[in-house]
Amino acid sequence: MPPSLQVYEERGARILSKSLWQTKCFKCIWANIANVEIQWDFDRDIKKYRFETFCYGPxxxxxxxxxxxxxxxxxxxxxxxxxxxxxxxxxxxxxxxE
Ligand code: SF4
Structure with missing residues (x-):
């Protein structure tokens, strides 16, 4: 079973290579993909979103x-x-x- 979201949040993440996420890391409980928010237009508060991969592991x-x-x-x-x-x-x- 994967850890709770709270555990992930407490650990914090590092940027992970997308190709690793798709291969060696795919079965690891610490590999994640998230829909990341980007503040694209500061004047009109318009955001963009894209998927990025992260490692929460040791x-x-x-x-x-x-x-x-x-x-x-x-x-x-x-x-x-x-x-x-x-x-x-x-x-x-x-x-x-850790
Ligand atoms: S700890 Fe991170 S780098 Fe290592 S296998 Fe898991 S997701 Fe990949």
Whole structure:
């Protein structure tokens, strides 16, 4: 059985390569795909959504790969690049093997 959503939330996630999610990680309870919200237009509060893959598993997992950095589009602005810089912050509450 997979853990509860609360457990996932407490653990925090790292960006996971989509090709790994589709292959080696597919049966892992820590592999997830989520519909991520992007604040596309700040002036009119318009959001966009897209599916992204994440790993909630141990940071020491030998399979882990982040994959390519993800572009985050904004209307009338340059896109940002999500290169996983928040992953360390999101998972700071646990050690490498947790
Ligand atoms: S813990 Fe390892 S096998 Fe599981 S989703 Fe993360 S990288 Fe994949």
């Amino acid at each position: 940071k020491s997992c030998k399979y882990y790969k982040m994959g390519r950095a993800r572009t985050v589009p904004y209307k009338n602005r340059d896109s940002a690049l999500d290169d996983g810089y928040l992953d360390e912050l999101c998972t700071e509450g646990r050690d490498e093997d």
